[in-house]
Amino acid sequence: MTHWIIAPIILPALLAPFIVLAARYHIGIQRVFSVVGVLALITIAAGLAWNTSDGSILLYQLSDWAAPFGIVLVGDRLSTLMVLLTAVLALFVLLYAIGSGWDDRGRHFHALFQFQLMGIMGAFLTGDLFNLFVFFEVLLIASYGLMIHAGGNARLRAGVQYVLFNLIGSTLFLFALGSIYAETGTLNMADLANRVQLIGPKETTGIRVASVLLLLVFAIKAALVPLHFWLPSSYAEAPAPVAALFAIMTKVGAYAIIRVYTMIFHPGLEVTSGLFDLWLLPAALVSLAIGMTGVLAARSLDRLVAYSIIGSMGMVMVAISLFNPAGIAAALYYIVHSTLAGATLFLISDLVRTGRGNLDLIPQPAMAGTALTAGLFFAGAIAMSGLPPLSGFLGKLLVLEAAYATNLMVWIWAIVLGSSLVSILGFARAGSVLFWKSHSVELGEELPERTAPAMLSYVAVGGLVTLLALHTVFAGQVHKYTTTMAVQLFAPEPYIATVVETPGKLSKPKEDH
């Protein structure tokens, strides 16, 4: 019996209360435990990813009860990759938070950070829909805590909207879960995949509504237009390292959609046909367009980055909503890219804020630490707007290729490429104002407070950019892996069999089955 698969959840879940209990007045100790914890997480996550890379399914029956009666954690290629991505992102975000001193500007940063990690990891690993709800709650409440970390009026106001909006999401989630349970009598995903097959063509209303409501829950998390309104102000107002960590949160929604809508309500399922296959792709395209238009429209850098996150999620959702293996493989490649690029840009915006005092896109005297920050911004902008040589370009090619010869190909191509142009314009304008126009601005009398960012901050951002570069250089290997992942997702029988057929406490012998 190995317990590694639960370790990504338990480790932060033990570290956080320990920090609260024993080290809540000692920022130094908190930092040590936090960093060591994340390093351990990376190691564990890498081990899990390695163990599942051959296609095997790791199952963990909590409390020793077999599915569907108890809760199970399931590790396959997809979930372990997401866990690994989260852990790696967390390390750089944490380093930045420490380097910039953000973690010391309010209370309980590290405890909340660890709880946040626990929630994200749990959401990726659980094989049970209600347990997913619980982890959504964990990550929601922890993210709210992180978001309003260090306080301030604008931040608190944005925080209220964030939490209210997510309460709508949580309520909807309960409705969806209630409906699904009432219809099928189960909450385990694999079991659900079996039971929806039992629903006849004469009684489809219930499951149709349930599947749509559930998708909308995930769409809220994934910031799909028009359910994205919580994102711009909360990401822009959140402390930069927190916003950077949030880059993975939208991916939780995307992950859940991929998981549930390839395994349970998969495209071939008769009773739910004519629903999301109808409107998800248009909505994703609108997200992409609105997000990238926002990049052009934004008046401050943090909003600009927040809108680019919406656009980038739109791109992910475009790829997902193709609902074919090529699309999913492209989406997974792009998810990794988008997470790293989004986080990088948020951290860079904080470098700018540190060096300049604010983020308004109006010319101001040169900031502290211009050259390095400008270089990093250039790289981040290239990544986000999908230009070569960074992975955004490759991701874009993959999405375009996956969309070839589909019904909406012209729309997809036009919007993907057009929004790319708009975001290039937006980033070029912003960069020009921030880094170039400053050369022609006279030094005024009153300057906002400006300091050169700390070295560790640059190391963290540089690390993320390096990861983006590696994601590009090893694109062949990564895409090959995401392709096998997509294949695994579209052939979920081993997953389902492993979950449903592994006996647990008091399970009847198998021949009764």
Next chain:
Amino acid sequence: MSLFIIVALPFFGALLPGVMNAAGRAACAGVTLMVSLAAFLGLLTNLPALLAGEVVTARVDWMPTLGLNFTLMLDGLGFFFAFLILGIGLLIISYARHYLSRDDHMGEFFTYLLLFQGAMVGIVLSDNILLLLVFWELTSLSSFLLIGYWKHLPEGRQGARMALAVTGMGGLAMIAGMLILGQIVGSYDLSVILQNREAIQADPMYVPALILILLGCFTKSAQFPFHFWLPHAMAAPTPVSAYLHSATMVKAGIFLMARMWPVLSGTPEWFAIVTTAGLVTMVLGALIALFKHDLKALLAFSTVSHLGLITMLLGTGTAFGAMAAVFHILNHATFKAALFMSAGIIDHEAHSRDIRRLGGLRRLMPVTFAIATLAALSMAGIPLLNGFLSKEMMLEEANHTVLFGSYWLVPVLATFGALLSAAYSFRLIGHTFLGPVRDDYPSAPHDPGPGMWLPPAFLVVPVVVIGVAPFLAEPFVRLVTASVLGEAAALPDAHLKIWHGLVPALYMSVIAVVGGLLLMGVFKPLLRVWETAPRPEAKVIFESIVDASVATARGLVLTLHNGAFTRYASITVLAILGLGYHAWSTGTLSAPTREMQAAGAVPIAGLLMLVAATVGLVVLHRNRFLALIFIGIVGLMVSIGFVFLSAPDLAMTQFTVEVVTIILMLLALNFLPKTTPVESSALRHMRDAGLALAGGLAAFSLAFHFMMRDAVAIPISEFHLANSYKGGGGTNVVNVILVDFRGFDTYGEIIVLGIAALLIFALTETLLGGPVRARLLNRNPDQPRAGNMHPTMMVVLTRVMMPVVLMVGFYIFLRGHNEPGGGFIAGLVVSIAVVMQYMASGFHWASDRLRYPYHGVIGAGVLVAGFTGIGSWFVSKPFLTSDFTYVRIPPFEKFELATAALFDVGVLLAVVGAVMLSLESFSRLARRSDMQESEYPMDIDPSRAGLPSQDADAVRTEE
């Protein structure tokens, strides 16, 4: 040398100038030169193989799944361009060394320049069109940096953004075109694509692909109507203009058209689009160039014109046209780069590039004069210079070209273009160098040092040599042309000669030169006409388009995201309702499988109360205190509802949660005004009411639908009911589910609770130091305060109650596994016991008696729960696996011990800690520094010595 190294050298070499910058300008330029030179020599090492008829290739897999691989190929065409790029690059680097001033950051400049060089070499050596796209966009990016190099110049910034926008747009279109092409052929490798001419041209997607690829080529090579960005890119330092905008980058589009020539050309669409665009660009560019006063602008538009000429030649689709195009690319690169550098020299020395302020430089700058004149005459198409030869070929080709059914259209326009070209060349020479010497130059002009004039002089050598002895260039031109043509056409039997006999092209050429001279004679009146004529100013149009798009974007996005939560929420609810309704209406419904139950009078009365309380809440919510009461009623009715539905655990939980919630909310009310202001209009209220009703109706329908139907299979709760005693050791299924079957959920939920408390603490902590607290403390209480804050009776009562309540909590905790109860409810009950003490004796008194900080209690609770779970690892069971046994300690009955109880202890602790921490946080906020903290449990204590009533008075007067 391996092709990889040739491509990689500039990229890796780009790191050097930045590093060497501190070592001085010579060192910085030196390393850059060495890098370029190494790549150049590496290229030359491949020449023998090339001459032997081989195609040099190199291949490394990058993304085989996508078809994007690092495959490079060196054939005649690639060699030709790489030679130009690296060769002219060497000259540019040595020129720039002297051109840049001491204020310019040279390391930065050469870094960008090498990046650009690498990208260009990458384009011309790519054997994979996706790889080519990568390099293509890289040239856009690096040229963006180069054009904007002088960051303080607004023209530089605008020019850079314009170039990026236009070429970026073209690049994106080309992505689409290339992907289509690859999908048609089934491979993105050029070597494969070039074999599939018929398949491509027969495919229905050919025309879209062609248009998209041409968009990329035309934007990059500044073809009409995308020609406008190039002159604005001239804000860049002159070496950049000479390099990018005459010799290399703008030729990338031409290169690609030549590269794709075997598969794309020869169709009516290709012919019509490419020839027309080229012809229009050639004439229009030349016309504008004639009237430009800025030397660089004149050269820029002349470049546009010549690129048009080459495009037109490629458009004709004949082998001879292709050969003429190749030859003109070579010639144009030499004389135009020399001219740009000369313009740079003039600017550098005379501090002006305005032709109107120059003139007579012949005597002052003889060397520059010689170089520029030779190059300009070549541009004008004067015999014995290389420009003449390729122009002759162009005119010859034009003579055979029938466009839109007209035999004369192309020849006439081509001649007219050549005439204009001759005219502006003469103007360049005449108005800059000839004429009298002036005495009002911005700076005394003189020839620069050899470092600056040698590079252009070097370029003039081939201008003359090829012009005089074209046969020297012929083998090379034929080699390159052969690789352009591929297998699509045979190499034409034409030769590069000065004298072709009295062919029509010669007459046209004569007309052009003579016409050009005549035009110069009437230049002044022509200029007046030109300057009064209205013409669109591309920059103004472009800027207004960009501004308009930004304004539109703002109008759309910023209006949509105006920050109003009510708007966000209503859009969200509408979307949910709409899509939910869609799903509902497209589904099928059968008859319900369950019967309706009869409703008794009591439940109906309860429901009515619930509804009444809710309606009351909605109507009267502005009075916060009333709202709280209504919320309390709703909560109580829900609890009773749970009792009615036989869920005593839920009822108990709901009830205790209600109590704690109301207490916390009362505390919060302390900081809020009694009423909330009216913020929305009646209309908006109507809208919101409508939405709420629709939402309520939808929720009702959904709930009703499911209550009337059975699940498709046996629900998992049946298993829980059947096995809770056998497997979980408890008869209370709810509790067994909470701590055993789904203990992991509970684990998550207590963490949520703990985080919530930490969050309230962190929130109030930041408020304590901020301006908000000052506002809170300075507010006027809107209600009179009670005189006796800690009444004796209450204090006594709560002290007596405390052990009793704790005992109840303990009892509830213990019975949890078998009867309604459990750690969660017990935790709430214990909290209530403690909260009562706070209420009775005040925050100060109670927290003084606090031995364990609540943070710690939360932490301990979560840890206890976690370690209980981990405990099962030691018996090789999964997390949270419970076990139980029955023990008997003599005076008592046999009772059960379950590990789940330990988990429940964790739950209890976390709940107590969370509730108390929240309460404490609120109370801290209320503390005022001027408030006299009582150290006694009650204000009036008969047993205390002294005069307690005075204390109370003191408190009152201070308030």
